[in-house]
Amino acid sequence: MLKHFAALLKKDIKLIIHHKFILIMLGSLLVYSLYINFVYLVEGTKTVETNLYLLFAGQQQQSFATDQRIKIVGSAEELYQALAADQDGVGIRLDQDGHPDRILLYQVSPKIDRSKALAGLNLLLDDEHLGEVPLTYLGKGDLEQKQRVNMTAVIIFFEIAAISFLGIAAIFFKEKAMGVIKVYGVLPGSKFLYLASKVLLFLGLEIIFAVGMCLINLGVEYTRSILAQVILQVVLLSPIMVLLGFLFSLVYHDLKQFILAYTIIVVLGTSPVFLFVTSPLEWTGLYLLPSYYAFSALYNAMLKQPYPVVIYGLACIVVILGLSRANYYLMKREIERG
Amino acid sequence: MNRMIEVEGLNFSYKKGTAVLKDISFQIKKGEIFGFLGPNGSGKSTTQKILTGLLSNYNGEVKIDGRDIREQGLELYRQIGVLFEYPYLYSSLSAIDNLQYFASFYPEEQRRDIDEILQLVDLKKEYRRKVVKSYSKGMRQRTSFARVLLSNPKILFLDEPISGLDPAGAILFKKIIKQEQLKGTTIFITTHNMYVAEELCNRIAFISAGEIKALDTPQGLKRNIEQDLVEIEYRLKGLDQHLTLPTREILTGFCFEYDEIKSVHTKELSMEDVFIKVTGKGLE
Numbered sequence: 258m259l260k261h262f263a264a265l266l267k268k269d270i271k272l273i274i275h276h277k278f279i280l281i282m283l284g285s286l287l288v289y290s291l292y293i294n295f296v297y298l299v300e301g302t303k304t305v306e307t308n309l310y311l312l313f314a315g316q317q318q319q320s321f322a323t324d325q326r327i328k329i330v331g332s333a334e335e336l337y338q339a340l341a342a343d344q345d346g347v348g349i350r351l352d353q354d355g356h357p358d359r360i361l362l363y364q365v366s367p368k369i370d371r372s373k374a375l376a377g378l379n380l381l382l383d384d385e386h387l388g389e390v391p392l393t394y395l396g397k398g399d400l401e402q403k404q405r406v407n408m409t410a411v412i413i414f415f416e417i418a419a420i421s422f423l424g425i426a427a428i429f430f431k432e433k434a435m436g437v438i439k440v441y442g443v444l445p446g447s448k449f450l451y452l453a454s455k456v457l458l459f460l461g462l463e464i465i466f467a468v469g470m471c472l473i474n475l476g477v478e479y480t481r482s483i484l485a486q487v488i489l490q491v492v493l494l495s496p497i498m499v500l501l502g503f504l505f506s507l508v509y510h511d512l513k514q515f516i517l518a519y520t521i522i523v524v525l526g527t528s529p530v531f532l533f534v535t536s537p538l539e540w541t542g543l544y545l546l547p548s549y550y551a552f553s554a555l556y557n558a559m560l561k562q563p564y565p566v567v568i569y570g571l572a573c574i575v576v577i578l579g580l581s582r583a584n585y586y587l588m589k590r591e592i593e594r595g
Numbered sequence: 596m597n598r599m600i601e602v603e604g605l606n607f608s609y610k611k612g613t614a615v616l617k618d619i620s621f622q623i624k625k626g627e628i629f630g631f632l633g634p635n636g637s638g639k640s641t642t643q644k645i646l647t648g649l650l651s652n653y654n655g656e657v658k659i660d661g662r663d664i665r666e667q668g669l670e671l672y673r674q675i676g677v678l679f680e681y682p683y684l685y686s687s688l689s690a691i692d693n694l695q696y697f698a699s700f701y702p703e704e705q706r707r708d709i710d711e712i713l714q715l716v717d718l719k720k721e722y723r724r725k726v727v728k729s730y731s732k733g734m735r736q737r738t739s740f741a742r743v744l745l746s747n748p749k750i751l752f753l754d755e756p757i758s759g760l761d762p763a764g765a766i767l768f769k770k771i772i773k774q775e776q777l778k779g780t781t782i783f784i785t786t787h788n789m790y791v792a793e794e795l796c797n798r799i800a801f802i803s804a805g806e807i808k809a810l811d812t813p814q815g816l817k818r819n820i821e822q823d824l825v826e827i828e829y830r831l832k833g834l835d836q837h838l839t840l841p842t843r844e845i846l847t848g849f850c851f852e853y854d855e856i857k858s859v860h861t862k863e864l865s866m867e868d869v870f871i872k873v874t875g876k877g878l879e
Contacts, residue, residue, distance in 0.1 A: 261700055271688060435684065435685060440742070443648075443675065445670070
């Protein structure tokens with residue numbers, strides 16, 4: 258059995274290499290990383306919405322009720338506590354005359370720090386006074402890293418959801434067109450092994466991709482701290498998407514019909530998740546999408562936040578087993594059709 | 596008699612109430628070449644799918660080498676080799692890569708040498724390491740046949756084995772089929788090519804509308820029809836004409852107008868004629 262599996266895997270690797278799948282994967286790793294570092298982080302910081310914490314030197318209190326982001330604190334201690342809890346926020350100390358005296362914030366990068374400070378001051382002053390207030394750093398902030406994690410999680414999820422799904426279909430439709438699936442039906446080889454080889458191959462590729470993305474965009478230290486969790490997420494998610502892609506390519510006769518299913522599942526099923534999970538926008542319909550739970554698990558794992566790993570893991574295993582069974586019967590039907 | 600394939604009371608339908616195979620029974624001896632001759636949609640492919648274990652929800656009994664086919668599982672596929680009508684191969688792999696992959700499913704002691712097999716099917720050496728998509732249809736068919744022979748099967752199922760081959764390829768394939776028979780391999784050929792069936796098969800079954808209408812040796816099938824014909828070519832008023840009559844009519848004597856008789860010769864029924872007479876339908 259091990260020999261059969263090795264033969265299947267070897268053949269699948271040859272097909273993947275022939276169809277330049279690995280090149281596409283490496284290319285997307287590069288393009289996505291360039292996007293994160295040179296587009297997303299640069300553009301993303303321009304639109305950072307920070308909370309502004311104001312501390313007045315005297316007893317005077319001004320009303321800034323027009324903007325919900327402005328919060329007035331009563332003491333220096335309260336200001337430090339507020340900023341420690343919200344490290345993306347900006348604190349401003351105002352002098353006796355009510356003019357900004359000092360800006361306090363957690364350090365991210367000169368560009369982002371300046372952008373945050375300007376955004377905070379902008380809520381208070383007109384443009385000509387901007388830049389006159391000195392900055393005081395309270396420590397190292399994590400906004401940039403958070404943004405890196407956000408986008409890296411989105412890309413890893415999209416890669417697994419879209420590329421595994423489409424990749425397996427592209428290979429299987431090719432095998433169907435070549436008729437070799439019929440030959441497999443009369444070989445002394447198990448149908449489960451045929452599926453398992455493809456699942457394992459794509460899993461390997463997705464792990465390489467996910468780890469590569471983390472190393473390039475999150476750094477070695479951070480990646481090391483989340484590596485086990487990220488690999489676990491890929492191990493749970495990639496087989497589901499590969500088996501789903503395989504199932505749809507068995508159900509549909511040609512790639513055109515398949516593309517419709519792909520559009521529904523990938524575009525409609527996963528895109529809203531990226532939009533609502535990584536932004537302050539709210540939409541209750543999100544909780545009906547299975548992809549929400551899959552993405553949340555990956556996102557939380559990458560942000561080192563807690564999530565119900567056991568329940569999620571068990572649910573994934575049940576789905577994987579169910580999809581494997583369904584694929585087995587559909588594959589048998591496909592071979593019978595001849 | 597050493598029976599390799601035994602089919603008894605085989606019935607099958609894809610949809611309830613629409614029988615595709617109706618009470619089919621036949622036996623094939625070890626080392627026999629058995630032809631299944633019938634038009635498209637007659638039930639040939641369905642019978643082959645059942646015999647190769649691809650369809651299991653049939654009624655009746657099907658045994659391969661004395662064992663019920665449903666009990667054999669993957670073991671069945673170690674004993675059989677199936678050649679499809681079209682050459683199904685990985686087009687992005689070479690002939691050698693394809694054969695190495697397919698060979699890996701069989702125990703080493705059962706496999707034949709890849710170079711020897713490619714030599715046998717006469718696939719040119721310079722093509723063996725090139726990707727299959729650069730091959731002609733005939734070369735692909737040769738590679739497919741090599742795949743089937745690679746595992747030294749006890750039974751060969753050949754679906755339209757010489758379709759798509761040039762005359763040299765067809766002669767080679769027929770030669771290989773006969774060599775396999777000499778080795779003791781049982782060969783089941785499904786075809787609608789009457790010449791292939793007549794030339795290669797020890798026995799032929801005519802299948803039409805899911806039923807076996809006749810089963811005999813090619814000579815026996817023709818003999819059973821009992822209609823030897825005589826063709827007379829003659830000239831009348833400057834025009835060439837011909838007349839075909841049953842031999843017995845000539846023997847009893849008859850009259851016809853002619854100026855000159857050019858030739859008189861017996862005309863044997865073709866297998867297609869016999870098929871039409873037996874089933875009332877053509878082979879296409």
